[in-house]
Amino acid sequence: MKKIINDPFQFVDEVLEGILRAYPWHLKRAEGSNRALVRADAPVRGKVAIATGGGAGHIPVFLGYVGPGLCDGVCVGNVFSSPPPEAMLAVTKAIDGGRGVLYLYGNYSGDVMNFDMAAEMAEMEGITVRTVLAHDDVVSAPREEANRRRAVAGIYFAYKVAGACAAEGNDLEAVVQAAQRAADNTRSMGVALSPCTVPAAGKPTFTIGEDEMELGMGIHGEPGLERTKLKSADEITTIMLERILSDLPFRAGDEVAVLVNGLGATPPEELFVMYRKAHEIMLDYGLRIHKVLVGEYATSLEMAGASISLLKLDDELRRWLDAPAFSPFLLQQRFNTQSVR
């Protein structure tokens, strides 16, 4: 295991310490848990608050999506493991601005059960909590069971949309609707080329041949569609987009935002080689490309691989996607609405 770390069992806590030392003007700890981080100016009075969280090892997911126009707080578990309800409750109390709290996170059973516990505890303290789950990974369940699907990088769209909707001053129900709409209109698919190692586990999560890739693998190394010989960037991109486009399904004339995400070890250069082909396919398909995001939006430690996510836009989703947002973990984006095409 080759990592720049100290004690693997202190890994997550040291990461959070480093982040708080780097950005004390941006994030602070919530009272009652050192795994609960919230906006430095939390609670924002009169605004619906958004809490997220999940296992560590995916930066900028989840804590990188806390900030103005994004989430208000985040709860961090051990690497690839859910945070406990106590930490989520601490976040909830620290961010509640009097208009209710949205729990917005990825559909993983550990997270769901722990957050549900936290929601029960929060309700007992008089805080209204609603939950929306991202579930964008097309290969993780058939279309009819889309609500069983796991979340990957497409969760970014749900954060961005819900965060902007909340920032506009809308009520909890509206923010829930916006988040749900973003989640339901996002489709992603990934590919992995090499594994990663959970520091405290000390061994790679999976093994894969020198000339193999796993199509559809999840961001924790959960197996995907199939393991095949390594294909070319154009072939991989084509397979992904075929699967994504037919799933929602997207239709000619639809306006979309697209996110090409690197899992960690895959260089940005390769993501742009993928985007080159994706762009061609999307135009051939008749899509209008409103926004293109390329970079690391959800990583898996040092795993090599990438995913592509598409969000089908409507006027509101477009406005929320284009609204300003800030986090030092986020790549700079253009916030006006000029179309790419």
Place this chain on the structure above:
Amino acid sequence: MKKIINDPFQFVDEVLEGILRAYPWHLKRAEGSNRALVRADAPVRGKVAIATGGGAGHIPVFLGYVGPGLCDGVCVGNVFSSPPPEAMLAVTKAIDGGRGVLYLYGNYSGDVMNFDMAAEMAEMEGITVRTVLAHDDVVSAPREEANRRRAVAGIYFAYKVAGACAAEGNDLEAVVQAAQRAADNTRSMGVALSPCTVPAAGKPTFTIGEDEMELGMGIHGEPGLERTKLKSADEITTIMLERILSDLPFRAGDEVAVLVNGLGATPPEELFVMYRKAHEIMLDYGLRIHKVLVGEYATSLEMAGASISLLKLDDELRRWLDAPAFSPFLLQQRFNTQSVR
């Protein structure tokens, strides 16, 4: 070689195609070379223009640093190889806004010789060109021969400072001075844990044992100080900072900006574990930490490793560092001047 690519010999051209398809509102090709990219609104009349460039494989270096408040154009070579003078001339002509052009790039002999040729050609076309070289890597030559040192991630500070100085409307001489001041007050040191493979070469640039690291290795895999057993994050960070702090030398009371850079495969989490220790050391040393940047600012394809860079600030450098700048390759930054400590 495990990469998401097509023909390795088309790699760089396909990367640039992908980038131009993704961000056509931000970048365009300069006339006369498909390896020459400039701001979509180039030339900016009445502003000193800044050109940069170098081998591919280091995104966001170099092309990610083109944009408002940064460079005006960039010339892209093959992976880890200098671009040719013709491309640099094409950039120069496309960005010249009538107030001269600064060539700002890293001190690598291939780049220097090719850019010098380009400068000669540009002067023949009546464009005034000045050159400033980044040379921040402390281990690549002794302190007395600092001008022989190569550039690593610390070049970011020179871009940011020169770009802001030019954006303020200053003349070429002032922009040269600003860039030189940033370059001369930056010190970096890196560590590499695993190699990368130049796509067209097909084999890793170097080999390294499963339990080894190379202290001081350059961003193309150029050997560094020494090869040792893998040390802890705290030990590595301590070695780096000792070398950096004693080199300029930095003194107690100095105000600094610090950049912890990932080489590609090293997860952001590990960079924050390093920053955690760096912060402690800098405070113990009596430094005032004005700005902290953590992320991928100069990569080496899929190499694992990291570097730390420090810029010693003065009032002007601080202002320029904090000035707004935009590129979709850049992490969002706080542009006000509130101190971190």
Place this chain on the structure above:
Amino acid sequence: MSKALTLSQVAKALAYVAQSAMANAEKLRELDAATGDGDLGVTMTVGWKAVLEALPQLEQQGDIGKILAQAGMTFNRAAASTFGVLLATAMMRAGRQLQGKAEATLEDLVRALEAALQGVKERGKADVGDKTMLDAMAPALAALQEAASKGQSLPEALAQAAAAAEEGAAKTAGLKPRFGRAAWLGERAAQVQDPGATAVALMLRALADFCAQLD
């Protein structure tokens, strides 16, 4: 041993289970890596270590129910996860059955395991046969009930429960997962033994071993 576990024996039993869980973490990591995300080994190590450290304090409560419930919560606080929250739920439900008690008989343990099983079903919405920890818990409960009805001793009953859990865990190798990460794998996960069920069997085996050595 007498016919019931005392408060201090329960605490010692938990410590014994903790040691055993930590010693077997690598095996669980491997199983979880095969079909999931490979964190179950770490979860067991970190969670049980936290319980071990908290035990002296928990013992002060003088209540077997509270020890169990709080040990479960301690586990999940340190190592929240699917397994963590389900184990916590199981122990909290079991604890509720034993609340106020300073001794636990075999009948008490039957009621506790019944409640634990019910709790895991409610929290996780899975059922027996879905290739989860339930597939170790359910046969263990059945064995415990049968032993109790036959009037067997507490150590004998626990040994049979452990054996039944092990058998149940082994049989998960043939089941198609419907819950948790492994569900995304479908057929590809069918041949691998469920890590959560294996962990349950492991913990029950440790508990049985501990009780067997009591005099």
Place this chain on the structure above:
Amino acid sequence: MSKALTLSQVAKALAYVAQSAMANAEKLRELDAATGDGDLGVTMTVGWKAVLEALPQLEQQGDIGKILAQAGMTFNRAAASTFGVLLATAMMRAGRQLQGKAEATLEDLVRALEAALQGVKERGKADVGDKTMLDAMAPALAALQEAASKGQSLPEALAQAAAAAEEGAAKTAGLKPRFGRAAWLGERAAQVQDPGATAVALMLRALADFCAQLD
């Protein structure tokens, strides 16, 4: 062959050198990877491929000097790099000496190589002994001059120049680098043969082989 290379022979010679350079790229990649960044193999492949493709067009110019100069520029345009720009400089300087010529004698080649050496020194600011391509070029020039002064044939002279370049390249293994990436290595690079010098020797050997087979 006659005592001079014709225009079409120069073009064929360049094609021959190109083929040989591409065939030996892997060896150069390895050497460059040992002390530098491992791109020299790609540089040679990409650069000479571009020259090969441009040759038919370059030959139209009817001028050996222009062929050489433009081949150099073509190489660097396709594969700019330290080596690329130095090779381009060398070929441009050599080309300037042969400008307007439709034939090149041994004496012409001596002048051309002299100019090339001077050009590389000026562009790169290194000197003989600094573990660079100069350490192959300088002995090659000396051998060519000596062969010319002895009245040897052009193919004989080139064979001796190639041998001298090879010897010079081999000797760089003992030198401490002062320029290029290898300089950052200091002592650690001392034992490795310089890739640029090796490339020069390789190209001269191909040129000599080509001329030897002319009748």
